[in-house]
Amino acid sequence: MTKNKQHRLGTEPTWQSLVIVCRACxxxxxxxxxxxxxxxxxxxxxxxxxxxxxxxxxxxxCLGLCPKKAQAVAVVGAGGGLRIAAMQSLDDAANVPDMLRHAAAPAGPAPDERGAGQIARP
Structure with missing residues (x-):
């Protein structure tokens, strides 16, 4: 006899980022x-x-990106960032961890002209 599993709405997933690989490419x-x-x-x-x-x-x-001679990959990070890339070989899979790190970083304030990372005050 099997138990009926209750699915709870609003539960947190065990993962915090997604790598979506287009199968149609x-x-x-x-x-x-x-x-x-x-x-x-x-x-x-x-x-x-x-x-x-x-x-x-x-x-x-299909992700709708359709790069020529490449595989479309979308990465959604924990910080809500989105990265999209066209991967041309299996060796390009080594770039996925970097894409995850960049997509996970929260968007910060734009740096000023001096590059100090602070917002210029009027």
Whole structure:
């Protein structure tokens, strides 16, 4: 006999960032050569194993970016930042941890002309 599991609305996920890999890019005739979306997702998982908290890596339908000879990847960080990239080889999966760090960083104030990082007061 199985228990009925109650799904609670509004529960917190165990992950705080997403890596979305377009599944349709690899199927296009002008898509990337030499790898599939699934193999890219696996390589991205392997390269981001040291990123804490671990990101959720998912395959999606078409993201609508459609880069020529590349794989579309979108990264949504814990800070709400969004990064989009066109990956041309499996070696580009090594860039996913950097994309996660940049997307997770909260957007701060714009630096002034001197580059000191402070807002100029009138």
């Amino acid at each position: 690899a199927k296009r005739s002008k898509g990337p050569k030499g790898f599939t979306a699934k193999s890219f997702a696996g390589e991205a998982r392997r390269t981001s194993k040291d990123v804490r908290p671990r990101p959720r890596i998912i395959l999606s339908t």
